[in-house]
Amino acid sequence: MARVLKNARIVTGHSEFRGALAICGDRIGKIWRNSGTEEGCPEWPGDEKAVAEISQPWDKDVSISDLHGLVLMAGAIDSHVHFREPGMTAKADLESESKAALLGGVTSFIDMPNTKPATTDKETLEAKLSLSEGRCWANYGFHLGATNANQGHFEEIDPHSYAGVKVFLGSSTGGLLVDDASALRNIFRTSGKEVLIHSEDNDVIAKNLARYRAEYGDELPFRVHPLIRSAEACSLMSRKALDLAAEYGTRLHLLHVSTAIEAQMVKDGRKENPYLTCETSPNYLWFSERDYDRMGAFIKCNPAVKQPSDRAALRRAVKDGTIDTIGTDHAPHLISEKMKSYLSCPSGVCSIQQSLAVMMSVAGEEGLPYSRIAALMSENPASLFGIRDRGFIAEGAIADLVVIDPEMDFTVGDEKDMWRTSSARIDSKCGWSAYGPVPGKMTGERLRGGVRQVWLGGVKAVEDGRLLLGEPSGKRLIFDR
Numbered sequence: 001m002a003r004v005l006k007n008a009r010i011v012t013g014h015s016e017f018r019g020a021l022a023i024c025g026d027r028i029g030k031i032w033r034n035s036g037t038e039e040g041c042p043e044w045p046g047d048e049k050a051v052a053e054i055s056q057p058w059d060k061d062v063s064i065s066d067l068h069g070l071v072l073m074a075g076a077i078d079s080h081v082h083f084r085e086p087g088m089t090a091k092a093d094l095e096s097e098s099k100a101a102l103l104g105g106v107t108s109f110i111d112m113p114n115t116k117p118a119t120t121d122k123e124t125l126e127a128k129l130s131l132s133e134g135r136c137w138a139n140y141g142f143h144l145g146a147t148n149a150n151q152g153h154f155e156e157i158d159p160h161s162y163a164g165v166k167v168f169l170g171s172s173t174g175g176l177l178v179d180d181a182s183a184l185r186n187i188f189r190t191s192g193k194e195v196l197i198h199s200e201d202n203d204v205i206a207k208n209l210a211r212y213r214a215e216y217g218d219e220l221p222f223r224v225h226p227l228i229r230s231a232e233a234c235s236l237m238s239r240k241a242l243d244l245a246a247e248y249g250t251r252l253h254l255l256h257v258s259t260a261i262e263a264q265m266v267k268d269g270r271k272e273n274p275y276l277t278c279e280t281s282p283n284y285l286w287f288s289e290r291d292y293d294r295m296g297a298f299i300k301c302n303p304a305v306k307q308p309s310d311r312a313a314l315r316r317a318v319k320d321g322t323i324d325t326i327g328t329d330h331a332p333h334l335i336s337e338k339m340k341s342y343l344s345c346p347s348g349v350c351s352i353q354q355s356l357a358v359m360m361s362v363a364g365e366e367g368l369p370y371s372r373i374a375a376l377m378s379e380n381p382a383s384l385f386g387i388r389d390r391g392f393i394a395e396g397a398i399a400d401l402v403v404i405d406p407e408m409d410f411t412v413g414d415e416k417d418m419w420r421t422s423s424a425r426i427d428s429k430c431g432w433s434a435y436g437p438v439p440g441k442m443t444g445e446r447l448r449g450g451v452r453q454v455w456l457g458g459v460k461a462v463e464d465g466r467l468l469l470g471e472p473s474g475k476r477l478i479f480d481r
């Protein structure tokens with residue numbers, strides 16, 4: 001059976017045109033442009049001829065749907081998530097969070113290694129892969145975590161089976177801190193894979209924390225978070241990582257850039273190291289330090305959401321191409337954990353189901369072409385990690401697609417809006433999103449650009465707020481870099 005989606009605003013990483021595409025089996029079989037549209041593919045021949053072009057004589061079953069006014073892009077690939085399995089499944093698991101991802105238009109995810117146990121060798125990677133089989137609603141892949149001692153062990157692992165190597169620099173999560181100078185040099189010198197860096201300087205953070213504890217005692221207000229986990233803490237460690245990467249020509253991917261100064265460092269650093277890339281998260285583009293009073297713990301993440309001037313600089317960096325990928329850093333915690341005081345509540349924010357809609361909203365506010373979203377959220381992560389056959393609108397690519405209504409305004413968590421767009425729903429196991437209503441804040445964020453349909457491997461998986469699939473059918477990602 002073949003399906004044709006016509007009259008869409010087809011958006012790729014470098015262009016937008018009106019046209020149609022055919023889904024044949026699990027792949028994009030053919031792409032046409034509407035007449036009068038400049039693009040290097042054949043012109044739409046009309047329903048009857050299109051059907052004749054793509055269907056076999058024995059295949060009578062071709063359906064055509066009209067996507068007039070709707071944006072059609074490759075499904076988003078989120079290369080930075082924490083789905084908490086194994087080890088912390090009270091907060092979240094592969095099944096629950098991959099469902100939230102799919103409903104938000106994220107058709108593939110790559111999970112970080114700081115689970116329990118941490119993913120640091122062949123055994124733990126294989127265990128995670130077998131845990132995922134048949135349980136993920138979106139396509140799945142994993143990063144490995146570096147420790148002071150494990151780099152030699154990566155050679156025995158099939159390079160197609162993992163995406164990159166995550167290094168926690170200066171700030172540890174789940175026992176993955178690399179603080180041995182020669183181990184660090186060894187990783188930068190020898191890694192053929194992307195080296196993904198979380199950089200915050202623990203000494204600076206400890207010094208700031210002591211200062212604000214002296215001022216407030218144990219009842220710190222949440223608005224001190226960006227003063228404790230400061231821009232200085234981020235930029236000091238990022239400087240170190242960039243210098244080391246320049247020395248060895250390392251393929252470095254700087255994660256969750258949250259400050260203006262780091263965006264500038266990356267921009268300048270590319271002159272020395274062409275393999276330098278970076279990510280930011282929707283949280284740093286949407287929220288700022290002014291939101292701590294209304295959001296409290298529900299935007300407490302590491303690195304911290306910073307100043308309005310940082311947010312403005314990051315929006316510019318998204319626009320001018322300094323930022324390469326959008327990763328949510330989706331990191332669920334229970335509401336009960338988030339209700340604790342500043343010093344006791346864990347850092348981490350839920351956001352994956354709204355990430356695409358937030359980026360559409362940012363695009364609307366900034367006059368950002370949708371092709372930047374396709375580049376940041378699909379094509380660039382696919383290229384960076386060498387994801388086989390996914391992430392692009394191209395003939396022969398696997399049909400992981402998302403259809404978005406760019407004009408649809410909605411409120412996250414609103415009962416009525418949840419039936420119009422799955423971007424308004426909250427399906428994470430912990431039951432909250434930074435963009436939805438949270439304790440102390442009765443209504444969710446107002447966004448523009450809701451997901452209407454999601455296609456996974458050529459099958460319509462989501463439509464208008466409903467999950468159509470009966471069971472998880474995400475596939476394992478293959479990494480060709």
Ligand SMILES: [Zn+2]
Pocket residue numbers: 080082112329331
């Ligand atoms: Zn993270």
